[in-house]
Amino acid sequence: MTGFVLFNVAIMLIFILVLFIMQRKHISFTKRVFTGLGIGVIYGFILQYFTEPDSEALLTTVDWFNLVGSGYVKFLQMIVMPLVFISILSAFTKLKLTNNIGKISSLILAILIGTTAVAAAVGITATFAFDLEAVQIEQGEAENVRGVELEEKYGTTVEGKTMPQQILELIPANPFLDLTGARPTSTISVVIFAAFLGFAYLGVRRKQPEQAELFAKIVEAFYSIIMRVVTLILRLTPYGILAIMTKTVATSNLDAIVKLGKFVVASYAALLVMFLIHLILLAIGGLSPMKYLKKAFPVLVFAFTSRTSAGALPMNIKTQKQMGVSDGIANFSGSFGLSIGQNGCAGIYPAMLAIMVAPTVGIDPFTPSFIATVIVVVAISSFGVAGVGGGATFAALLVLSALNLPVALAGLLISVEPLIDMGRTALNVSGSMTSGVLTSRITGDLDKEKYNSEAEALEADII
Template identity: 75%
Template sequence: MTTGLVIVNIAIMLLIIIGLFYMQKKHISFSKRVFTALGLGIVFGFALQLIYGPTSEVVAESTAWINIVGGGYVKFLQMIVMPLVFISILTAFTKLKLSNNIGKISTLIIGLLIATTAVSAGVGIATTLGFNLESVQITQGDAEVARGEMIEQRNLEMQGKTFPQQILELLPANPFLDLTGARPTSTISVVIFAAFLGFAFLGVRRKAPEQAELFSKIVDAFYAVIMRVVTIILRLTPYGVLAIMTKTVALSDFDAILKLGKFVLASYVALLVMFLIHLLLLTFAGLNPITYVKKAFPVLTFAFTSRSSAGALPLNIQTQKSLGVPDGIANFSGSFGLSIGQNGCAGIYPAMLAIMIAPTVGINPLSPSFIATVIAVVAISSFGVAGVGGGATFAAILVLSALNLPVALAGLLISIEPLIDMGRTALNVSGSMTSGLLTSRMTGEIDSSVYNNMDKKIEAEA
């Protein structure tokens, strides 16, 4: 009986996929197909949960098969991340797009990422105080206790690593290891390695132009092939969003979400406020925020459903390019944004936890000195947070341990963690793209005609 029901559910998923493919054949826009996939995934996921229940064997087996599409799509995106970052940064040098002001560009991007993370920490603090959230309001069950013990264990493993040591972690001791993505900071390390090769190329071009010309042609050939792979993968986005959303909704614990609805609401209010701040920054820079939202919708949707900033990197870079950002800046901001200054995971979340937990150890969360300390610690600790699932936990451990707060209490929101993490990841990606757009604007390298041209969207390239 169970097998038959699973087959029926898989057949329904295949019919929906065929429908999305038909929309593609009819040349319906990429954004509309992604939005349709998101809606259908929510509806199908709800249907599975209502009919069978989130803990049923039918749902477990059905989502395991459905995850072949969703999980497979995320893996394809992760597959291309390192080659894309490496070859795009190198191409920026061979085409002389970054060589004259690379220091200024890097400083602006990193500065904007950290500054917006500090602002997001302030937003998280204000929201927590406004909703009067405290950790004592949450009942600890077996899941919360187990999560707390895991966090404490991870904290013990991380203790003793100073801030200078964290900075050293960003440097590529073994670039071939980092090209495999083995470390949380691998993406930044690959950027640095590619930049070294780029500077070396500029030196060779002055002394041996023929060899430099040959190297440049090889890099251009690799770039063309890698970008073609990116295009092929991006065509799968609606199907990936459909499958990921179906699985997420079908397996969600709505009872826990309802019990902790106040915390979910407060989190999303903070995330929405920070997203509006991104739009205000773009407006002050003379860029139309509505255009940004329309063009950024597919990548933000994918980040929301997948909960992976790293997986969203190819879409992130392509979206920035569709907004008139040069290749080099798009790759730098996208890559740096994976490990530095994530507005959602490294900004809002740990700040909210710190304010919620402070009363348990006798600290007044309204104290100006404590609030200033939290913001400073959050900003500094935002270096090296991995752009994959678990990055928020890592950031929370860093911040809470630096403030001498009990890290185990960071496990209190485990039952609603996936739901909150979806919004946090989307905000991370928006922060990364905002830093790229603002940097391009400050350096005068943004192509405003491309930014304002609604025909220049991801669907035009995918």
């Protein structure tokens, strides 16, 4: 390890110590998160200024930073599958929720899929407004390599599979394998398996109430333990965001971002419009968008910096509860939102990519029939998209293959992929939380007094 690397690591340790002292002084969780974010951005730019993004010294430095940043994300991913599984089961064991289980799940799914279709339309509009085409993007060595990788992945995942066959991939033939997250569709498969157990519980509750009561107590006991683990992990959030943001800024290829600036601007314009649509939907439901913004902001910041919807699930569920959403609905919307109807990764991005790639094979992308086809395919393909890094790529593969478009061209955007993925992930989480809040509002289950309270999200649970 060189002196330069040691110096960088020592500086990071000092920043971590600062955050630790803030925690010991009981400074609010939100302030510590934003302190870590701010320091990470500034430190990242300093490293960017003094080193090259691909220099050995910076890569070694980042490798050490990953012990904190990537380690934190791995802890979150560690708890995701158990949390999804026990959250769905817990939702079924709550009497208030199970009386309306069909209506609630249908509403959540309808909002998730409906907003994804709207997101696809927004992405198409942005592509048209900014006049984006794949042929405008230069192909370098990295882009060509990425294209080859995508073709190989395409060959092992979706090539030659019809839409019914792809739907069959969602069904858990081996739920224990899916609990390990081994497949791109593992999350939705775990949801399906947990739902089957939940419906079985409802049947047992009618015929054997004593056994059902015992099962419900066991589920709630496990749920309490899992949520305690979640709280312990979330306390590491300021440190994780500090390291993640430092790495992201320090290793960003500014030249590539400038070259693809038009696509980056178009992407964020579409993401912003879709986020505003979320706020409009809340306003139509008679809820204050500003209250939502204040309470959702910490989890959206985490999703933005970490680029993992799955990792944000614990904060997602806790934040919904702070907004007055019941445990059951928060568990359902948070878990469903990991694999269904991700507005950013499975909505805007695949739609923009399809419109950009279509002219390369002689298709006019702005004919009404093609646009309608893209929106429908995007909505259907939004089932089973993994809520971790790479989910948007998998969604793009599904959409491009369904439209018979070349998937290798998706590799053209590799240089700006991390930058765009930050905004996409934040939008995914916002869509999930919006579906939970709106479902609670429609069913009359929302605690409006709690929604309108001034309490900061998560502060009651995380010190």
